[in-house]
Ligand SMILES: *[C@@H]1O[C@H](CO)[C@@H](O)[C@H](O)[C@H]1NC(C)=O
Ligand SMILES: *[C@@H]1O[C@H](CO)[C@@H](O)[C@H](O)[C@H]1NC(C)=O
């Protein structure tokens with residue numbers, strides 16, 4: 117019953133124009149799908165994460181989108197090769213990736229990755245929308261050619277597939293560098309339900325960490341990205357090599373690598389965070 121309107125809306129959206137791409141990429145043994153968009157080679161196993169990045173070329177039933185390399189001046193030695201290429205969608209108002217062989221009713225982390233890198237030689241930073249199925253997810257607003265942007269949501273997927281769609285809003289050509297899907301347990305992130313998803317604002321690992329050391333899989337089995345936030349002037353930083361026990365019940369399953377570093381107030385200065393709520 118609940119799946120019917122969802123499917124109907126998807127069909128209407130498909131008929132209204134734009135390509136519906138069929139990524140044949142199946143989840144791997146962990147249930148992960150990791151797509152290197154616009155890459156024209158074979159699947160590459162990344163040495164740091166041990167994850168297999170599958171190309172999207174030839175994984176489609178139609179030929180929507182075009183592959184591009186980012187421009188050489190935006191490539192740095194430390195940058196992962198998955199940022200080297202993009203798929204762009206100059207035609208159609210709505211172009212979708214379809215991720216298949218999912219477990220209906222299960223909670224998933226969905227992450228889209230973007231680096232413009234002046235791939236089109238136009239030096240024109242695009243703005244476009246992302247949808248998950250028919251639902252608005254995020255407006256991608258590229259701030260500079262070299263900026264790497266990760267957009268993430270945690271959603272309960274009602275069907276055995278989910279679509280991630282790039283919507284042309286008339287402010288530049290949509291493009292994408294990578295797309296990830298990770299299964300979660302339904303017990304964690306209880307705020308994400310059938311009725312609402314969670315959109316990521318930021319996720320930080322506090323405490324003394326190498327400032328380039330992003331924690332992700334295999335150190336986080338859910339492959340969330342934990343960016344370091346280090347400030348030993350403002351905060352007292354601490355770490356341990358001992359076992360750290362999570363709270364029970366553990367609703368977020370932060371990995372030990374993240375929990376082993378922490379901050380506390382220095383002198384009488386409070387630890388304060390602020391953020392801009394977005395609709
Ligand atoms: C990854 O590891 C393999 C085997 O150790 C090595 O041949 C390859 O050069 C490495 N790739 C990168 C990008 O470091
Ligand atoms: C991107 O670069 C690779 C390696 O340099 C090359 O083989 C490929 O043809 C390039 N692709 C495009 C679309 O220019």
Ligand SMILES: *[C@@H]1O[C@H](CO)[C@@H](O)[C@H](O)[C@H]1NC(C)=O
Nearest residue numbers: 243244255256257258259287
């Ligand atoms: C995109 O970002 C620029 C600069 O940060 C901002 O001025 C502009 O309002 C943003 N546009 C949208 C549609 O979010």
